[in-house]
Amino acid sequence: xxxxxxxxxxxxxxxxxxxxxxxxxxxxxxxxxxxxxxxxxxxxxxxxxxxxxxxxxxxxxxxxxxxxxxxxxxxxxxxxxxxxxxxxxxxxxxxxxxxxxxxx
Numbered sequence: 406x407x408x409x410x411x412x413x414x415x416x417x418x419x420x421x422x423x424x425x426x427x428x429x430x431x432x433x434x435x436x437x438x439x440x441x442x443x444x445x446x447x448x449x450x451x452x453x454x455x456x457x458x459x460x461x462x463x464x465x466x467x468x469x470x471x472x473x474x475x476x477x478x479x480x481x482x483x484x485x486x487x488x489x490x491x492x493x494x495x496x497x498x499x500x501x502x503x504x505x506x507x508x509x
Contacts, residue, residue, distance in 0.1 A: 408434050408459055412497060435500040437463065442490035452504045454483040461498030466490050 406424070413420045416438035425432040429452070442448070447468060458475045465473045465481060468488035473481060483489060485507050 408501065409499060412436055412499075416497065429506040431504040433500075433502045433504070435502055437461075437491070437494035437498040437500070439494060439496045440491070441493050447488045447490050448483075449486055449488050450483070450504075451485055452506050453485050455503045455505075456481050456483070457501040459499040459501055461495035463494045463498045463500075464492045466492040 413436060416436060419438075419440045420436040422434045422436075423431060424434055456475075457480045458477055460477055462477075463475045465475070465483075466489065467473075472492065475481060
């Protein structure tokens with residue numbers, strides 16, 4: 406599988422493709438197309454998340470109001486229970502996300 410091509414035909418919703426699952430570790434490709442988290446929605450995950458933005462741009466907003474702008478090649482580590490939301494993505498934005506438990 407090439408992570409950049411081809412992209413899904415229907416991008417009305419974000420597309421999550423599980424690439425690998427080994428025990429509690431999961432790797433996904435996420436394709437966004439101008440998507441953002443709904444207003445007032447905050448992720449509060451029970452696992453750590455490490456993301457690499459493979460293509461495009463995105464912005465992550467944290468509950469304290471801070472924002473992190475990501476461009477192609479940027480990485481971000483989100484420790485478990487870091488309340489955050491996706492405030493914007495480009496058309497498209499392609500992510501590689503690695504989810505892993507608090508204790509490995």
